[in-house]
C-alpha cells in the first residue's frame with residue numbers, strides 16, 4: 001500500500017463532517033442531492049471526487065453510520081450506461097430516481113439458455129414504427145418483483161453475428177404483456193424471478209444508444225462498478241466478514257480441534273492477502289494508474305473466501321451446524337424469543353434460531369451463489385488465463401471472440 005489517509009483536519013473531511021452535522025439522518029433523496037451517492041461523478045450528480053476523496057467520503061459517512069441507498073443495480077450498473085450513452089432527456093428522467101432510490105432497477109440479461117454465453121440471448125425486440133415489440137423471457141432477475149425499471153438486452157437483428165444484433169433498453173416493469181413468476185432459492189428467499197415478455201410494446205425512445213450497440217454497452221454496464229472502497233462482508237460486500245467471525249471465535253473461547261484451528265488460520269491468511277490486494281488496486285487507482293492483474297483476481301478470491309467464512313462458521317458447531325439457524329456461536333432452542341427473526345439481507349429471509357445471528361445460516365446457504373453470479377468461477381478463470389496470463393484462447397472461438405469474451409462480466 002503506497003498511500004496515507006489524509007489527516008483529521010483535511011478540508012475534504014471537514015466538508016463532509018459539516019454536511020453530516022447539518023444532515024445527521026439524511027433521506028436517500030438528501031444523500032442523492034449531496035452528490036455523495038456517486039461522489040466520483042461530475043456535478044450535479046456527484047462531487048467530482050478522485051479515488052482518495054472518495055475514500056474520505058466513504059470513511060466519514062461510515063463513521064456517522066450513514067447508509068447509502070440500496071438501489072445497487074440502478075446505481076452501479078444502469079446509471080453509468082445512461083450517463084454514457086443516454087440522451088439528455090433520458091438522463092434527466094431516470095438518474096434522479098435511481099440515486100434517490102425512488103425508482104428501483106433490476107437487470108434483465110440472463111436467459112434460460114444464455115448465462116455464461118450471454119451474447120447468444122434470444123429475447124427479441126422488433127421495431128414497429130415508433131415502438132419495439134418485445135417477446136421472450138429472462139431468468140435470475142434479482143429483485144425484479146421490487147423494481148420499477150430494468151436494464152434489458154434484446155436481439156434487434158437475428159441475421160448478423162450474435163454480439164452485433166443486440167440492443168439495450170430501459171424497460172418499464174409495468175409494461176402490459178410483462179409477467180413474472182418467483183424463483184425461490186434454497187435459502188427460501190424470493191430474490192430471483194423468471195420474467196416473460198408477450199408482445200410487450202415499449203416506445204422506441206427507451207432504447208439506449210444505437211440499435212445493435214447493446215453488447216458494447218452491456219460490457220460497460222458491468223465493468224463500471226464503483227471503486228471498491230471498503231473491505232466489505234462475505235456476501236458481495238454485505239453480511240459478516242472474516243473479522244466478524246474471528247471476533248466471535250475469540251469471544252467464545254479457544255478452538256481445540258487442530259484441523260479447525262488450521263482452517264481458521266488459513267482463512268485469516270487468505271483474507272489478509274485479499275485485503276492487501278484490494279489496497280494494491282486502490283493504491284494504483286490513487287496514483288492514476290489502471291489496475292492490473294490484481295483487479296482481475298479480486299472477484300475470484302473474495303467469492304471463494306466468502307464461501308470459506310460461511311463453511312467455517314457452520315463447521316465450528318460440529319454436527320449442530322446442519323440445523324437451520326445454527327451459526328458459529330452454537331445453538332439455542334427454536335423461536336426461544338417468540339418467533340423468527342427478520343433478516344434484512346438480501347430480502348425476506350427468515351431464521352428459526354433466535355439467539356444466533358440468522359445471517360450466518362442464511363449466508364451459508366447463499367454463499368454457493370457467490371461463485372456463479374456476476375460471471376462464474378470458471379469464466380473468471382478463463383478471463384484471467386486469456387487476458388492476464390496471456391494463455392491461448394479457448395478453442396470455441398466464434399467470429400473472433402473467445403468464450404470469455406462472450407460473457408459481459410469482464411474484470412473491473
Ligand SMILES: Cc1cc2nc3c(=O)[nH]c(=O)nc-3n(C[C@H](O)[C@H](O)[C@H](O)COP(=O)(O)OP(=O)(O)OC[C@H]3O[C@@H](n4cnc5c(N)ncnc54)[C@H](O)[C@@H]3O)c2cc1C
Nearest residue numbers: 107108109110115116140141142369372373374376378403
Ligand atoms: C445470486 C445471483 C444473482 C443473479 N442475478 C442476476 C440478475 O439480476 N440478472 C441477470 O440477468 N442474471 C443474474 N444472475 C445470473 C448469472 O449472471 C448467471 O447465473 C451466470 O452468468 C451463469 O450463467 P448460467 O447460470 O446460465 O450458467 P451456465 O452458463 O449454464 O454455466 C453452467 C456451468 O458451466 C460452466 N461454464 C460455462 N461456460 C464455460 C466455459 N466457457 N468454460 C468453462 N466452464 C464454463 C459454468 O462455470 C457453470 O459451472 C444471477 C445469478 C446469481 C447466482
